Amino acid sequence: xxxxxxxxxxxxxxxxxxxxxxxxxxxxxxxxxxxxxxxxxxxxxxxxxxxxxxxxxxxxxxxxxxxxxxxxxxxxxxxxxxxxxxxxxxxxxxxxxxxxxxxxxxxxxxxxxxxxxxxxxxxxxxxxxxxxxxxxxxxxxxxxxxxxxxxxxxxxxxxxxxxxxxxxxxxxxxxxxxxxxxxxxxxxxxxxxxxxxxxxxxxxxxxxxxxxxxxxxxxxxxxxxxxxxxxxxxxxxxxxxxxxxxxxxxxxxxxxxxxxxxxxxxxxxxxxxxxxxxxxxxxxxxxxxxxxxxxxxxxxxxxxxxxxxxxxxxxxxxxxxxxxxxxxxxxxxxxxxxxxxxxxxxxxxxxxxxxxxxxxxxxxxxxxxxxxxxxxxxxxxxxxxxxxxxxxxxxxxxxxxxxxxxxxxxxxxxxxxxxxxxxxxxxxxxxxxxxxxxxxxxxxxxxxxxxxxxxxxxxxxxxxxxxxxxxxxxxxxxxxxxxxxxxxxxxxxxxxxxxxxxxxxxxxxxxxxxxxxxxxxxxxxxxxxxxxxxxxxxxxxxxxxxxxxxxxxxxxxxxxxxxxxxxxxxxxxxxxxxxxxx
Numbered sequence: 338x339x340x341x342x343x344x345x346x347x348x349x350x351x352x353x354x355x356x357x358x359x360x361x362x363x364x365x366x367x368x369x370x371x372x373x374x375x376x377x378x379x380x381x382x383x384x385x386x387x388x389x390x391x392x393x394x395x396x397x398x399x400x401x402x403x404x405x406x407x408x409x410x411x412x413x414x415x416x417x418x419x420x421x422x423x424x425x426x427x428x429x430x431x432x433x434x435x436x437x438x439x440x441x442x443x444x445x446x447x448x449x450x451x452x453x454x455x456x457x458x459x460x461x462x463x464x465x466x467x468x469x470x471x472x473x474x475x476x477x478x479x480x481x482x483x484x485x486x487x488x489x490x491x492x493x494x495x496x497x498x499x500x501x502x503x504x505x506x507x508x509x510x511x512x513x514x515x516x517x518x519x520x521x522x523x524x525x526x527x528x529x530x531x532x533x534x535x536x537x538x539x540x541x542x543x544x545x546x547x548x549x550x551x552x553x554x555x556x557x558x559x560x561x562x563x564x565x566x567x568x569x570x571x572x573x574x575x576x577x578x579x580x581x582x583x584x585x586x587x588x589x590x591x592x593x594x595x596x597x598x599x600x601x602x603x604x605x606x607x608x609x610x611x612x613x614x615x616x617x618x619x620x621x622x623x624x625x626x627x628x629x630x631x632x633x634x635x636x637x638x639x640x641x642x643x644x645x646x647x648x649x650x651x652x653x654x655x656x657x658x659x660x661x662x663x664x665x666x667x668x669x670x671x672x673x674x675x676x677x678x679x680x681x682x683x684x685x686x687x688x689x690x691x692x693x694x695x696x697x698x699x700x701x702x703x704x705x706x707x708x709x710x711x712x713x714x715x716x717x718x719x720x721x722x723x724x725x726x727x728x729x730x731x732x733x734x735x736x737x738x739x740x741x742x743x744x745x746x747x748x749x750x751x752x753x754x755x756x757x758x759x760x761x762x763x764x765x766x767x768x769x770x771x772x773x774x775x776x777x778x779x780x781x782x783x784x785x786x787x788x789x790x791x792x793x794x795x796x797x798x799x800x801x802x803x804x805x806x807x808x809x810x811x812x813x814x815x816x817x818x819x820x821x822x823x824x825x826x827x828x829x830x831x832x833x834x835x836x837x838x839x840x841x842x843x844x845x846x847x848x849x850x851x852x853x854x855x856x857x858x859x860x861x862x863x864x865x866x867x868x869x870x871x872x873x874x875x876x877x878x879x880x881x882x883x884x885x886x887x888x889x890x891x892x893x894x895x896x897x898x899x900x901x902x903x904x905x906x907x908x909x910x911x912x913x914x915x916x917x918x919x
Contacts, residue, residue, distance in 0.1 A: 357704035511741030531746025546911035562897035617710030654680020706761035714756030803837030
């Protein structure tokens with residue numbers, strides 16, 4: 338019989354925890370062991386794959402011949418008249434400017450794209466390499482190549498060289514001043530340049546309302562009516578606590594909450610506390626009890642006798658799905674519908690964010706959080722930057738430091754810089770239960786000691802995915818179709834995780850597809866859905882408003898409820914105090 342594993346001694350933990358926390362600080366919270374394991378797996382299997390090595394040698398020779406022929410043809414006919422060796426992907430904007438077709442920059446960008454192509458072939462399809470390790474190595478190769486891109490170097494970027502010549506170097510002076518300003522802000526903990534134009538409560542998060550509930554984890558905001566009559570059934574919004582809630586209440590023209598209020602809805606929204614070291618023990622159950630269920634109790638007290646339309650965004654949507662499944666299990670019928678914005682319920686294919694989540698990485702974060710009591714916002718921001726390194730890092734550095742042009746700040750960018758922390762215990766449970774073990778989709782996630790099953794949900798469901806989402810890929814969001822038999826309306830909108838959700842009707846550049854799977858119908862595969870769902874130009878917000886009205890069981894024209902209720906008097910003006918915590 339196999340012996341039970343010997344647990345670590347207190348002395349070992351006393352040494353190892355601070356040591357691993359120090360490793361996390363030195364490596365910017367990335368597990369070097371995880372990366373080394375992936376590289377070793379790839380390198381060892383490549384070394385014993387002579388056929389793959391032969392393919393890579395053949396590809397390198399073919400590419401060299403292509404590049405040599407391209408150079409020869411350019412010298413004879415001019416680069417404007419010669420077909421490229423390799424076309425950049427449709428989404429790749431790095432070399433879209435006309436200057437990249439001029440000699441010798443055309444050769445630089447073609448050589449770089451061929452190198453990218455070779456490394457993609459080298460890191461993919463190696464016999465015996467674990468899928469996770471393959472993805473990690475391919476991602477690392479892309480990050481390294483992105484850093485070495487000719488577009489990121491002054492001497493090889495024709496746009497930077499032209500502007501430097503035309504402006505006699507003043508762009509570099511402005512860039513140096515921008516870099517110095519950013520360094521000073523980083524060292525002092527000051528917010529990013531331009532965010533001072535978007536003050537919470539003055540420029541953003543200004544939809545009128547009252548804080549009607551405050552506990553150690555949330556403030557609940559009830560928004561003032563903007564119409565004489567309102568829908569009888571209120572809306573409760575559960576935002577993610579990874580960032581501040583006002584992504585849904587930006588400047589008035591970009592505020593989903595204001596839009597809903599102006600359409601005659603009574604809206605409540607949770608504003609999460611920004612946790613600190615004292616909140617290290619808050620867990621997922623606390624976010625359910627003190628968050629979703631406490632807010633729902635307050636809404637029921639203020640709007641008695643009415644069911645509630647609940648909506649959750651990102652991680653708040655995942656939490657709402659857990660709460661809804663628990664309520665269905667326990668016979669709690671207070672919800673009228675459930676809406677999820679860019680929220681995953683199945684984490685077996687979480688996209689590139691999963692590259693940063695394995696046992697080694699989670700254990701390293703846990704060691705660091707054991708000392709601090711929370712996960713710093715900068716640790717999450719670094720991971721998100723790497724997922725979109727060109728858009729969030731390199732293009733900004735080139736624009737601000739080499740071209741000397743500050744990107745104009747807008748309300749969404751200012752919100753993105755207003756980051757929050759994550760309690761240690763909650764974040765560990767979130768990573769382990771959902772990402773590592775996929776407990777929710779497997780029907781193992783426990784609430785009050787009993788597992789919840791998403792198939793118990795029999796409410797109408799409205800789900801929004803965004804086309805270029807790197808945080809919650811839309812195909813992963815779509816998997817809720819296979820976890821519940823309830824009526825499900827799925828919307829796929831243009832844009833990313835944040836910009837796709839902030840989609841006011843005045844924005845004419847958006848486009849969305851919408852299709853409903855009724856109860857008992859078979860769900861299409863994601864790509865089949867994409868090919869068949871009808872498309873509409875414009876914002877998806879009016880479609881959601883129409884869906885809410887169509888699924889209302891009460892009157893659509895009642896007097897607005899009072900602000901607060903007996904025992905729940907208004908405590909402060911919106912946006913409250915928790916959203917202001919740094």
